[in-house]
Amino acid sequence: MIRSRFSPLALLFLVVPTVLLLCVSATPTWAEPKLIEQPIAFSHKLHVSQNGIACQYCHLYARRSFSAGVPPVSTCLGCHGSNKMKIVAPDSAEVNKMRDYWAQGDPIPWVKIHDLPDFVRFPHKKHINAESSRFVDEAGQGCNLDKAPRSLECRLFQFRTGGDQRCQACHGAVPEMEVVYKVDDNFGSMGWCLECHLQVKGAVERKRTGSTLAGWFHAKENDAKREAAAQLVSDKGYHNSNMSDCVTCHY
Ligand code: HEC
Ligand code: HEC
Ligand code: HEC
Ligand code: HEC
Ligand code: HEC
DSSP: OOOOSSOHHHHHHHHHHHHHHHHHHSOOTTOOOOOOOOSSOOOHIIIIIITOOOHHHHSTTTTTSSOOOOOOHHHHHHHHBOSSSBOSSTTOHHHHHHHHHHHHTOOOOOOOOOOOOTTBOOOHHHHHHOOGGGBOTTTTTTOOTTTOTTSHHHHHHHHHHOTHHHHHHHHOOGGGOSSOOOOSTTTTSHHHHHHHHTTBTTSSTTOOGGGSHHHHTTHHHHHHHHHHHTTOBOTTSOBOOOTTOHHHHBO
């Protein structure tokens, strides 16, 4: 019999710590998110859930431009007032910090949380204004918001519901957050974008028929029929961009 040079006991000493190490290093799903410290303790929960302020009251560029934008100090001032005339929460130390920034003419140095590399094109407006009918019919079916709120089904469901729900499809339950954080570990990765883009009608079946012999003779008509069926042509007769083309997201 060939005896191993390692005794089973030695193996145990090797395996047990390795398994323990793996358990510790793997991010468990119950881990608290790492919260970034902001210059003012601004709470989305307080403003959105408790005081019913809509997302786009403050992030007013979301449907108009690439950037959703963080509101300027003057937006805060509209409700809270300046040092000279304090309105909502006159005695709050945190709101006073905001009033001081205003008095000095400085912007509030908020720390950015969601940030894509510069070689990626991400237009908020295209997402906020997209028709929900652009998705394949099954998209978002079978979502169980209690069980798996961040599953692809639920994100698609929220996106199709529209309104402030649409922001939550990508940013999570911001109305419940005291401090904003990234809810998806893979937020902003290429896979994260494509996972959804592939659920848009025509993203998969877009290949040209012209490349096959059968399609060659009637390539134009066949293409036109297929594109119309997949709703790839807008009401104005323009072609919608292909959701999985590199140039759609890269400069
Ligand atoms: C549409 C009105 C509105 C706008 C705009 C607004 N707030 Fe508020 N804010 C409120 C209300 C209402 C409260 C709750 C006050 C209370 O409970 O007494 C509040 C509470 C706060 C508090 C907590 C105060 C405390 O100590 O309890 C902070 C901090 C704050 N706001 C900061 C800001 C900042 C910074 C901005 C701008 C980015 C802003 N707010 C914009 C209405 C507004
Ligand atoms: C009263 C104004 C106000 C309202 C209403 C508001 N926000 Fe904000 N939001 C801010 C301010 C100020 C910041 C920057 C400070 C911070 O990160 O908390 C911010 C930051 C964010 C960020 C993080 C930006 C980054 O750096 O990546 C997201 C995402 C966001 N808001 C989404 C939402 C959504 C979704 C809603 C509606 C459910 C909403 N906000 C409603 C004022 C507001
Ligand atoms: C399809 C996904 C998606 C949707 C829907 C979406 N966002 Fe974003 N949001 C992003 C991404 C990606 C970034 C990072 C953009 C960058 O760095 O260029 C971002 C960044 C932000 C920021 C940081 C400032 C900025 O513009 O870069 C704010 C604030 C924000 N989003 C608010 C909102 C609000 C409010 C809504 C709904 C009206 C919304 N977002 C809808 C994906 C989304
Ligand atoms: C939850 C779904 C979803 C996610 C996630 C998502 N998108 Fe989109 N995206 C859409 C939809 C829907 C449209 C609009 C399609 C239309 O109406 O033509 C769109 C359109 C776009 C367009 C405009 C294409 C054009 O018409 O020129 C760009 C660019 C884009 N997305 C980039 C991104 C990037 C980059 C990411 C990841 C950071 C991303 N998207 C994440 C759903 C999504
Ligand atoms: C739906 C949007 C989208 C499409 C379509 C897309 N990309 Fe990307 N791509 C991204 C985003 C977002 C990132 C940034 C990922 C990150 O920061 O982790 C990225 C990153 C990359 C990178 C850099 C990887 C790195 O780690 O530096 C390369 C290379 C790339 N993409 C190539 C392509 C090619 C080639 C195609 C076409 C086959 C393509 N992409 C299509 C969104 C997209």
